[in-house]
Each structure stands twice: as structure tokens, then as C-alpha cells.
Amino acid sequence: MSDKILEVKDLKVEFKTDNGIVTAVNGVNIEVYKGKTLGIVGESGSGKSVTALSIMGLIPSPPGNVAGGEIIYRGKNVLDIPTDEMRTIRGNKIAMIFQEPMTSLNPVFTVGNQIEEVLALHQKELTKQDRKDKVIEMLSLVGIPSPEKRANEYPHQLSGGMRQRVMIAISLACRPDILIADEPTTALDVTIQAQILELMKKLQEEIGMGIIFITHDLGVVAEMCDDVAVMYCGQIVERADVKTLFNRSRHPYTKGLIESIPSFDSTLGETRERLPTIEGMVPSLQNLPTGCNFQDRCDFATDICKGQNGDPLLEKYGSDEHMIRCFNPLS
Amino acid sequence: MSDYLLEVNNLCKRFPIKGGLFGREVGHVNAVNNVSFKIKRGETLGLVGESGCGKTTLGRSVLRLIEPTSGEIIFNGENIVNYDKNKMRELRRKMQIIFQDPYASLNPRMTVGNILAEPMEIHGLNTDKAARKKRLLELLDQVQLPSDALNKYPHEFSGGQRQRVCIARALAVEPEFIICDEPVSALDVSVQAQVVNLLMDLQKDLGLTYLFIAHDLKVVEYISSRVAVMYLGNMVEVAESSELYGNAKHPYTKALFSAIPKPDPNLNKERIILEGDIPSPMNPPSGCHFHPRCWLASDECRSSYPNSTNQSETHQYKCHNPL
Numbered sequence: 327m328s329d330k331i332l333e334v335k336d337l338k339v340e341f342k343t344d345n346g347i348v349t350a351v352n353g354v355n356i357e358v359y360k361g362k363t364l365g366i367v368g369e370s371g372s373g374k375s376v377t378a379l380s381i382m383g384l385i386p387s388p389p390g391n392v393a394g395g396e397i398i399y400r401g402k403n404v405l406d407i408p409t410d411e412m413r414t415i416r417g418n419k420i421a422m423i424f425q426e427p428m429t430s431l432n433p434v435f436t437v438g439n440q441i442e443e444v445l446a447l448h449q450k451e452l453t454k455q456d457r458k459d460k461v462i463e464m465l466s467l468v469g470i471p472s473p474e475k476r477a478n479e480y481p482h483q484l485s486g487g488m489r490q491r492v493m494i495a496i497s498l499a500c501r502p503d504i505l506i507a508d509e510p511t512t513a514l515d516v517t518i519q520a521q522i523l524e525l526m527k528k529l530q531e532e533i534g535m536g537i538i539f540i541t542h543d544l545g546v547v548a549e550m551c552d553d554v555a556v557m558y559c560g561q562i563v564e565r566a567d568v569k570t571l572f573n574r575s576r577h578p579y580t581k582g583l584i585e586s587i588p589s590f591d592s593t594l595g596e597t598r599e600r601l602p603t604i605e606g607m608v609p610s611l612q613n614l615p616t617g618c619n620f621q622d623r624c625d626f627a628t629d630i631c632k633g634q635n636g637d638p639l640l641e642k643y644g645s646d647e648h649m650i651r652c653f654n655p656l657s
Numbered sequence: 658m659s660d661y662l663l664e665v666n667n668l669c670k671r672f673p674i675k676g677g678l679f680g681r682e683v684g685h686v687n688a689v690n691n692v693s694f695k696i697k698r699g700e701t702l703g704l705v706g707e708s709g710c711g712k713t714t715l716g717r718s719v720l721r722l723i724e725p726t727s728g729e730i731i732f733n734g735e736n737i738v739n740y741d742k743n744k745m746r747e748l749r750r751k752m753q754i755i756f757q758d759p760y761a762s763l764n765p766r767m768t769v770g771n772i773l774a775e776p777m778e779i780h781g782l783n784t785d786k787a788a789r790k791k792r793l794l795e796l797l798d799q800v801q802l803p804s805d806a807l808n809k810y811p812h813e814f815s816g817g818q819r820q821r822v823c824i825a826r827a828l829a830v831e832p833e834f835i836i837c838d839e840p841v842s843a844l845d846v847s848v849q850a851q852v853v854n855l856l857m858d859l860q861k862d863l864g865l866t867y868l869f870i871a872h873d874l875k876v877v878e879y880i881s882s883r884v885a886v887m888y889l890g891n892m893v894e895v896a897e898s899s900e901l902y903g904n905a906k907h908p909y910t911k912a913l914f915s916a917i918p919k920p921d922p923n924l925n926k927e928r929i930i931l932e933g934d935i936p937s938p939m940n941p942p943s944g945c946h947f948h949p950r951c952w953l954a955s956d957e958c959r960s961s962y963p964n965s966t967n968q969s970e971t972h973q974y975k976c977h978n979p980l
Binding site: 369370485486487488515516517518519520521523524542543544545546547548549568569572573582583584586587588589600601602603604605607608 | 707708815817818845846847848849850851853854857858872874875876878879912913915916917918919920921922923924928930931934935
């Protein structure tokens with residue numbers, strides 16, 4: 327295996343609400359390797375973004391609170407690092423791209439200015455001219471035409487795809503070790519999404535950062551990721567390399583997710599089959615069933631899933647790196 | 658009666674751009690430009706395109722929620738463009754719409770029962786209390802919601818359930834034609850499949866005709882018998898779904914299909930990546946609007962807009978250099 331740069335161990339994040347404490351992330355373990363992409367998939371409310379925000383140390387507290395676990399970056403637990411020191415890491419060594427390129431840029435500063443800000447904060451040895459040059463270099467790196475001109479423009483003058491490119495330029499300006507991309511292409515059109523994904527792959531080869539790619543689109547996962555973690559109700563339910571996950575998924579939830587995507591072949595011919603679905607909906611985090619969280623929607627649930635012998639654990643399945651949290655794995 | 662429930666001929670919608678001190682018209686946007694299509698009874702026509710291509714404007718113009726600038730809309734054999742307000746209201750019983758965002762399209766202060774009863778009240782249907790109650794329960798059953806939903810408020814439901822309420826509301830007046838404007842794009846994958854199945858079941862049971870607008874080609878392809886592709890206000894290709902996927906003639910259609918991430922890591926991915934962004938509709942490129950992003954563009958494409966070519970009876974495209 328290549329170099330491990332980040333390890334999240336047994337992370338638990340809680341939020342205080344009017345109706346009591348909600349555990350948004352419950353015992354998540356992930357590892358990020360240099361030059362590799364880890365995908366985190368799940369439906370809304372499954373805890374994927376909260377996991378990402380805790381790595382960045384950006385969980386709003388209160389109401390949020392990292393209740394347990396460790397996030398090890400370069401031998402240090404990020405959770406114990408004092409705020410001042412964390413500031414030198416955040417945006418510098420661990421960077422993040424958000425879903426909405428419209429709202430994550432500041433409308434009153436030029437895009438050049440916003441890229442420069444990161445450099446001024448983290449690379450104090452650079453002179454003003456160095457920074458200006460670097461801004462142009464970054465803008466052309468992310469494929470923005472006439473970067474000298476674009477650097478002086480404001481976010482509203484750019485299209486959605488261009489703004490997301492600027493976000494990528496900002497996050498990569500300091501050549502981070504880890505890039506967290508939280509649904510970076512969800513708000514974009516498919517043709518623009520294809521451009522951005524291609525760009526991220528190219529930059530990963532150049533810079534060699536590890537990427538945590540959060541998405542709900544399994545198509546994007548298949549294109550981008552080396553390893554995948556599937557989350558459901560704050561827990562990882564299946565983890566494997568991308569080929570194993572798509573070819574031999576063992577958790578009924580993962581299998582259901584993959585099957586519920588319409589494929590083009592299914593429409594060829596006259597007889598249109600119904601789409602396979604996962605019945606019901608995600609249970610409320612405040613009112614999780616005992617035992618397996620997926621039991622009510624699962625076709626394979628038996629008595630053991632109701633928790634008479636405790637909750638299911640994330641365990642190795644077979645000999646490889648394939649882990650699942652299920653009492654009745656698919657064969 | 659003809660086979661076609663809806664026929665749209667040369668529909669245009671032009672929005673003025675106002676500027677300057679006195680708000681004079683300084684230009685215009687051709688949001689929908691000379692679009693013609695027909696939908697058969699019981700058929701689903703899919704409508705795809707990137708944001709800003711005019712698909713939502715087209716959908717709303719067909720219902721005259723936005724007044725079209727010119728063109729004909731023939732519904733059930735009658736041109737409805739010149740219908741007055743009262744006649745139009747009557748007609749809307751036959752044509753309904755489901756919107757994209759089920760969070761924004763339901764009144765948060767009304768119970769589901771009232772939301773579903775309102776269209777019946779407007780159209781004077783089931784005025785008898787018992788009959789109405791019966792109809793409300795029937796509607797909930799059709800969209801697979803429990804009967805206790807009647808007294809609940811929209812915030813008590815999840816996104817998928819709210820979309821079911823929106824579908825029930827559209828069904829309340831027994832329409833023939835429903836425009837589905839991105840009905841599943843705000844939903845999670847597992848819920849999306851449930852709603853798609855529901856829409857298909859309802860079509861079979863009630864003989865509905867759909868115009869299905871979405872940017873997700875996979876869903877459109879799945880639900881539609883024919884698919885139309887729009888680019889900058891123009892319809893550039895129409896064909897049967899399987900034909901469009903396997904035998905697209907317009908380079909834009911081909912690029913759109915190849916841009917979709919396929920959920921299969923074993924596939925060898927050879928994709929066409931379009932350069933650049935969608936041009937501004939305020940100032941569209943000369944000739945074929947697609948030529949600045951097209952890898953097959955020739956001089957002809959830069960100077961003249963291509964006419965519609967018939968590949969077969971069901972397959973039309975507008976391109977000088979088809980694939």
C-alpha cells in the first residue's frame with residue numbers, strides 16, 4: 327500500500343437539538359492515501375459532510391461536538407491541535423471544495439484577490455509580485471482562458487463551471503496533501519461536470535494529493551474513486567475498492583443503490599421494466615431502530631437484524647480489504 | 658380526434674432585456690426559438706438540455722403560465738393560444754404541472770387535505786362532502802401515502818413524500834396531460850427510483866400523457882418513449898429514446914450522452930468533453946449556436962442555421978455535419 331496520509335478512527339460527532347442529542351456520525355473509520363481518491367457515498371443526512379467538516383475542524387460548536395475518536399494527520403491528532411496551529415494546516419495542507427460555487431466565493435473581491443489571500447496567509451515568504459504570478463499560474467492550471475484578465479474579474483462575471491474552477495484553484499494554491507471535495511459537481515451541468523472531473527484527475531496526477539470525494543452520484547464514484555465507503559445513518563455500511571464495490575457489493579443497501587440507477591440498456595426494447603427500488607425512507611437519526619439501521623427497508627432482514635445479539639459491526643468480508651456491516655450479507 | 662394530444666408549432670418566447678435610465682428595451686433573449694413538437698396520447702416526451710437552454714420556459718409556455726410570444730399550441734385539436742382567462746382556467750383541468758422543488762411548491766400553512774381539495778374547489782368537482790373525502794382518500798392511495806396524511810402539514814413529510822403530495826394535487830382534477838418539470842432532481846437516488854416508478858404506474862393506470870423535463874438523461878431516457886434535446890432555445894434533435902442513445906445524429910446529443918458518468922468502473926471510458934461553457938442566450942453565436950463547442954464545425958455552421966432534417970419519421974435533427 328502507498329503512504330497513508332490521513333486516518334480517521336472511530337469518529338463520533340453529536341449535535342444538540344431541541345429534541346435531544348443526535349449522533350450524526352457514529353464510529354466512522356477511513357484512511358486516505360497519497361495520490362488516491364476515497365469516495366464517500368450516501369443519501370442526504372447520512373453524515374458524509376459532517377465527517378468531512380470534522381476533518382477540517384469546522385464543526386460548528388455549539389451545537390456540534392466531536393464526541394469521540396481520532397483524526398490522525400502526520401502522526402498528530404487533528405482534534406488536539408490548538409486553533410492557531412490548525413489555522414496553518416487548514417487551507418494549506420488540508421483544503422476543501424464546497425458544493426455551491428455560487429455561495430462559497432466572496433462577491434465583493436476579485437477572484438485573483440481570493441486566490442492571493444490563501445497564499446498571503448500560508449506562504450508568507452512570497453513577495454507581492456510572486457503571489458500575483460502564482461495566481462495567474464493557478465488560474466491557467468485549472469484551465470481558465472486568458473487568466474490575466476480573469477484574475478481581475480468578480481465571481482458574478484463567471485459561469486458556474488468557471489467559479490468551481492476558481493474554487494479548485496484556491497484550494498490547490500498551497501499544494502495540499504489532502505483535498506476534500508464535498509459534492510463539487512452536483513450543482514453543475516453534465517458537460518461541465520465532465521470537464522471538472524477530468525481536471526481534478528489531471529491535477530491529482532500533477533500534485534499527488536489524496537482526495538476525499540463526497541457525492542451521492544454513484545456514476546461519479548465509478549469514474550473518480552479508487553476506494554469507496556458507503557454511509558447510512560452516520561455509519562459506514564460497506565467499504566471496498568471501487569471494482570469490488572460495483573461488481574461484488576455484499577450489503578443490501580449498496581446493492582439497492584446501484585440497482586436503482588436507470589441504465590441505458592434497460593430501456594432498449596419495448597418492455598420497460600420497473601426500476602428496482604429501496605422501499606421506505608431513511609429513518610430519523612433521533613429515532614433509530616435497535617440493531618441494524620437498515621432493517622426496515624431490507625428484503626433480507628431476519629430476527630438477528632433486530633439487535634438481539636447487539637448491533638452489526640463493520641467486519642472484514644473475505645480475504646481482501648472489503649468490509650461490511652451486515653448480519654445477512656448477500657452471496 | 659387525432660392521435661396527437663398536443664401539437665406545438667413554431668413556438669417562440671422572447672424576454673425583453675431592459676436597461677438604461679428609463680428602462681428601455683435594449684435587447685432580448687430568445688428563450689424558446691421556433692420550437693415544434695407533437696405528443697401522442699398516452700406517450701411520454703422527454704425534454705433534456707443544460708441549464709438555461711429554455712426547457713422550463715418551454716414547459717410553462719405550453720400551459721400558458723408564461724405567455725408565448727408567437728406560435729401555436731394545439732391541445733385536443735384546438736389552438737389554445739388565444740383562449741381568454743376563463744376558458745384557459747377551464748382547460749387547465751386537463752393540463753397540470755408538477756414542479757421541481759417539493760419544498761417550495763406546497764403551502765406550509767395548509768394541510769395536505771386542503772392542498773389536495775383546493776384544485777377540486779376551483780373546478781367545482783366533488784362538491785358533496787362525502788364524495789370529496791372519498792376522492793381525497795383515493796388520491797392518497799394512488800400516490801401510496803397513508804390516509805392519516807390528510808391532516809398533516811407539508812413539513813411533516815420527507816422530500817419524496819412531498820413530491821407524492823404534488824403528484825396527487827396534479828391528479829386531483831383528473832387531467833389528461835401533465836408536465837413534469839424536473840420532478841425527481843431534488844430527491845435522493847433511492848427515493849428518485851420510487852417516484853419514477855410511481856409516475857410510470859399512474860401513466861399506465863390513468864392513461865396520462867407526460868412532457869417530462871429533466872437534465873438527468875438517465876431518468877429521461879428511462880421514462881420517455883421519445884426524447885427531445887434542446888440547446889440555447891432550439892430543439893436540436895428529437896428521436897425515440899433507444900434511437901437517440903444508439904444513433905444520435907447531432908454532435909451535441911452525442912456529447913451530452915458521453916458526459917454522463919456511468920456507474921460501472923470496468924467500462925473503458927472514451928468520452929467527448931465539450932470545451933467551454935454554454936454561450937449566453939442574449940448574444941448567441943452566429944449560424945448554428947453549437948459551432949463554437951463543436952468538433953465537427955465547418956464554415957457552413959458559422960454562417961447559417963441548419964434546417965431540420967428527417968432521418969426517419971420519428972427522428973429529426975438540425976445539423977450541417979451529422980454524425
